[in-house]
Amino acid sequence: MQALYALAAKEFEDHWRNGWIIALALAFATFSAVISLAGFGLSGQVGVADTQTAIISLTSLVIYLIPLMGLLLGIDGIVGERARGTLDLLRSYPVTTGQLMLGKLLGLEAVLVTTLLVGLLPPAVLTVLQGGAWLPWPVFLLLASVLGLVFLALALLVSAGAREQGTALGIAVALWLLLVILFDIGLVGLLVATQGNLPQAVVQGLFYLNPTSLYRFVSFTLLLDAGALQEMGLGGAAMPLWSVSLALALWGLVPLGLAAWWLRRSE
Amino acid sequence: MTTPLLELTGLHKRYGRHAVLRGVELSIAPGSHVGLVGNNGQGKTTLLRIVMGLLRPDSGSVRLRGASLGFPRRQEQKRLFGYLPEAVSFYPGLTGRRTLHYLAALKGVPRDQVAPLLDVVGLAHAADARVKTYSKGMRQRLGLAQALLGDPAMLLLDEPTNGLDPDGIREFYAILERLMDRDVAILTASHLLSEIEVRLDGMALLRDGRLVEAAPIPELVARAGLPTRIFFSLKPGPGLPQALLTELGGQLSTNGHPNSYEIRCAAPQKLATLSRLLVHADAIAALTVKEPGLEEAFHLLQRRAGAAEATPGDDQES
Numbered sequence: 008m009q010a011l012y013a014l015a016a017k018e019f020e021d022h023w024r025n026g027w028i029i030a031l032a033l034a035f036a037t038f039s040a041v042i043s044l045a046g047f048g049l050s051g052q053v054g055v056a057d058t059q060t061a062i063i064s065l066t067s068l069v070i071y072l073i074p075l076m077g078l079l080l081g082i083d084g085i086v087g088e089r090a091r092g093t094l095d096l097l098r099s100y101p102v103t104t105g106q107l108m109l110g111k112l113l114g115l116e117a118v119l120v121t122t123l124l125v126g127l128l129p130p131a132v133l134t135v136l137q138g139g140a141w142l143p144w145p146v147f148l149l150l151a152s153v154l155g156l157v158f159l160a161l162a163l164l165v166s167a168g169a170r171e172q173g174t175a176l177g178i179a180v181a182l183w184l185l186l187v188i189l190f191d192i193g194l195v196g197l198l199v200a201t202q203g204n205l206p207q208a209v210v211q212g213l214f215y216l217n218p219t220s221l222y223r224f225v226s227f228t229l230l231l232d233a234g235a236l237q238e239m240g241l242g243g244a245a246m247p248l249w250s251v252s253l254a255l256a257l258w259g260l261v262p263l264g265l266a267a268w269w270l271r272r273s274e
Numbered sequence: 275m276t277t278p279l280l281e282l283t284g285l286h287k288r289y290g291r292h293a294v295l296r297g298v299e300l301s302i303a304p305g306s307h308v309g310l311v312g313n314n315g316q317g318k319t320t321l322l323r324i325v326m327g328l329l330r331p332d333s334g335s336v337r338l339r340g341a342s343l344g345f346p347r348r349q350e351q352k353r354l355f356g357y358l359p360e361a362v363s364f365y366p367g368l369t370g371r372r373t374l375h376y377l378a379a380l381k382g383v384p385r386d387q388v389a390p391l392l393d394v395v396g397l398a399h400a401a402d403a404r405v406k407t408y409s410k411g412m413r414q415r416l417g418l419a420q421a422l423l424g425d426p427a428m429l430l431l432d433e434p435t436n437g438l439d440p441d442g443i444r445e446f447y448a449i450l451e452r453l454m455d456r457d458v459a460i461l462t463a464s465h466l467l468s469e470i471e472v473r474l475d476g477m478a479l480l481r482d483g484r485l486v487e488a489a490p491i492p493e494l495v496a497r498a499g500l501p502t503r504i505f506f507s508l509k510p511g512p513g514l515p516q517a518l519l520t521e522l523g524g525q526l527s528t529n530g531h532p533n534s535y536e537i538r539c540a541a542p543q544k545l546a547t548l549s550r551l552l553v554h555a556d557a558i559a560a561l562t563v564k565e566p567g568l569e570e571a572f573h574l575l576q577r578r579a580g581a582a583e584a585t586p587g588d589d590q591e592s
Contacts, residue, residue, distance in 0.1 A: 013379030017365075024367055092363035096420070099326050099357040100380040101349040271346050274329050 010102050014110025015117065022080070022118045031076055031118070035126030042068050043130040058139035059231060061130050062147060066226050069151045070219045074158040074187050076122065078179040080115045081162025085270060086175045104267040108167070112159050112263060119155040123148055143230045150229070154222040157259045164262040167270045190217045211246055218258040221251050277340065279304040279459045280325070280428055285334035287320055294320045296483035298334070302459050302476075304427070307450070310463040311572065312480035318463035319360055321480065322430045325461070326357045338428065353381065356421030356458075360432040362413065366406035370397055370416050373405060374423070383424040395419045395449055411442035418449065422458075429453075429460040436464075477568070479575060486579035491568060498574045500566030501538040504547065508533040509559045518554075522547055533559075541566070 022028050042064045088094040097107070131144040162179055169175035194213060198205060214220045227236060228248055278301035285298040294317040302308050310318050323329040325336055327347025336343045343351050364373050374388040392398045395415040405413065414434055421429055435443040450460065462474075476490045489497065505527060508514065514524075519535065527534035539547045544563070551558070 009382060010380045013376055017376055021365070021367065091365075092359070092361065093365065095323075095328060095359045096357070096362060096364075096377075097380075098328055099352065099355065099359070100377065101352040101382065102380050103349060 010106055011110045011113070014102070014107060015114035018084075018111050018114025019117045022115075027080070028118050028121055031080075032122040032125035035072060035076075035122045036129065038068050038072060039065060039126045040129055043133070057137070058134045058143055061134055062143060062226075062230050065127070065130065065147065066223060069154060069226075070223060071187060073119065073123075073151055073155045074219060075183050076119060077115075077155045077158030078162045078183055080118060081111075081159040082166050082175050082179040083172065084111045084115070084163045085166040085266070086169045086172050087166070089170070090172050104271040105264075107270070108163055108263050108267045112156065112163060115159050116152065116156055119159070120148070120152050123151055123155070127151075146229055147226070150222060150226045153255060153259070154218065157218045157222075157255065157262075160259045160262040160266070164266040164269070167266040167273075186217055186219055190220070214246065215251075215254045218255060221255045221258070224251050225255065278302055279339060280461070281335075281337040281340075282321075282325065283335050283337075285321070285324060285336070286332045287317075287324060287329065288332060293483055295324070295331070295334075298480070298483070298485050300478055300485055302428075302461060304459055305454070305457045306475040307454065307460040307462065308476040308478060309474045310461055310478050310480060312465065314465050316480045317483050318465075318480055319432055322357075322432050322461070322463055326355055326430055327352060353424060354427045356423065356426035356429045358414075358417040358421045358429070358431045358434055360463075361436065362417040364405045364413065364416065367404060369402050369404055370408070370412075370419075371401040373416065374419060377420045378423050381424045387423060391419045391422055394422070394452070396445070409442075411438050411445065414438060414442070414446060415449065418446070422453070425456070426458060429458055431460065431462045433463055433465070435466070477572075479572060479579075481576055481579055486575060494575070495566050495568060495571045496541060498566065498571035499540070500570055500574065502541050502544045502566060503564045504537040504539070504544075504551070504561065505564065506535055506537075506551065506561040507531060507559045508535070508557055511557065513557055514551075514554050518550065522550065 043061050085094070088097060102110075127144065127148055131141070135141045135144070161182060165175050165178045165182070169178065197213075198210075214224070224246065225248065228251075280300075280302040282298055282300045285295050286293070287295040298317075298321060300308075310321065312318055320329065324331045327336075327343060327345055330345040338351065338354055341351075368376065371388060371392065374391065375385055378385055378388055389398070389401075392401045395418050397412060397415055397419065400408065400412060405416065408416065418431070418434065421431070435446050438446060450462075453460070474491055477494055479486045507527075510533070513533070518524075522537050523539070524535045524537045526532075527536045537547060537551075548563070551561070
């Protein structure tokens with residue numbers, strides 16, 4: 008427990024010291040402000056967007072930014088220690104690779120949550136001041152944090168397997184492109200090509216292959232009212248929430264476990 | 275004979291087609307300091323990493339206090355070791371003290387061990403400076419401090435004085451010597467022999483993946499059979515009886531002084547030879563005794579091992 012805390016605290020401290028936290032928080036806050044204002048513009052109303060609109064726009068922002076931040080934060084986790092020459096030292100200590108991974112994951116997650124808090128505060132405060140409900144915001148923060156955990160775990164897996172920092176970074180960027188950009192384009196392309204004749208089970212199956220799709224589904228299901236869901240085409244979605252949540256959890260746990268196992272076997 | 279603290283038997287390790295270790299056997303008594311010596315690329319680091327549990331040996335066993343240590347290593351077994359990797363590096367942005375606090379937490383060692391350790395390695399004055407401002411010697415001493423966290427039974431030091439200036443080297447070994455009353459066994463790998471002489475209880479010479487010699491230092495030197503050399507010069511005057519000089523094998527020294535002599539004798543005959551010379555102490559202006567050095571002994575033993583290996587039919591490798 009002491010080791011876990013030490014590992015996590017050091018990760019957080021490192022990123023505080025090197026300015027990453029401030030940079031990421033500023034980036035996220037800027038984007039979230041712009042998006043919220045854009046949402047307000049699109050809604051054609053005077054005033055800040057309502058909670059629903061803000062959450063729809065911010066969900067898209069989270070899907071773009073949080074995986075990228077997670078991957079960039081986590082990618083140096085192990086391969087960076089290797090490059091610096093501290094990995095051997097670390098591995099001579101009585102810390103399991105599972106503890107090592109979990110400690111790093113928690114420390115980096117604290118970094119992400121901090122930037123999310125800073126970034127979400129302005130839209131949350133504005134919508135609540137306008138009489139919107141406050142409850143969606145902690146839920147939104149929680150879900151975005153889970154998405155961050157998933158991508159941190161993926162990054163640590165790549166980091167544990169890669170021999171070079173450059174390779175690891177390349178794979179991270181490729182993962183982001185694949186899961187965040189190309190996957191959706193491919194899915195739309197597939198639907199168009201098959202003229203929507205794809206069996207429902209196949210479409211749902213594909214859904215489980217991408218954590219960002221799962222996140223979007225959970226987020227909208229929990230945070231939007233029935234009307235908005237209908238509008239998004241998710242009204243009669245047949246996927247049970249529990250299975251989607253479980254899949255999301257596995258997307259985090261499996262890479263983390265694999266990363267720990269991989270590092271443990273490596274020499 | 276006390277039971278050994280660390281016992282290595284039949285350790286083999288190959289990388290691809292290159293056999294780095296070919297049946298290493300070594301045992302280290304509790305509280306002793308053994309030097310692991312060999313030229314670069316002879317497998318010293320590989321051996322230390324296997325002992326530490328960072329590498330899996332192809333075959334053979336590592337035992338600590340009789341218990342077999344596997345790979346991956348169990349956590350409570352790692353706790354018994356302190357390891358200073360070759361050219362250790364730390365997190366440049368952390369201070370020395372913070373580094374040790376962090377590593378202490380990883381080892382489950384209370385924080386209050388840190389300040390005394392900083393004292394032991396002489397870093398107390400720089401404890402709150404960032405590691406990136408440290409000199410190479412200070413970094414090595416920080417490395418030693420972290421290896422000592424939690425009072426390990428066995429220290430593994432990989433080229434701990436590589437790249438240090440003579441002062442730094444002397445300081446480092448002075449610290450190690452002060453540790454000897456802590457009852458910690460030390461295995462120090464080094465390719466520089468001269469610097470670790472007199473500071474070791476034993477020496478293991480690694481060559482081509484085998485320990486060619488492993489013994490206490492006086493024994494190693496004796497095994498090499500190098501002579502003790504006695505140099506003396508005579509006062510003007512009658513000098514020594516020629517018969518005595520002849521009998522002792524005294525020869526005019528090559529240093530050019532007309533009245534300087536050198537006698538070579540086997541180590542056991544040293545005292546007898548000296549006492550016979552000293553009967554004529556009045557005639558002697560100056561006298562020095564040069565014991566055979568470890569370095570010379572090492573080179574001789576290495577050459578012999580090389581010669582043995584080159585003999586056809588002597589290759590034990592299956």
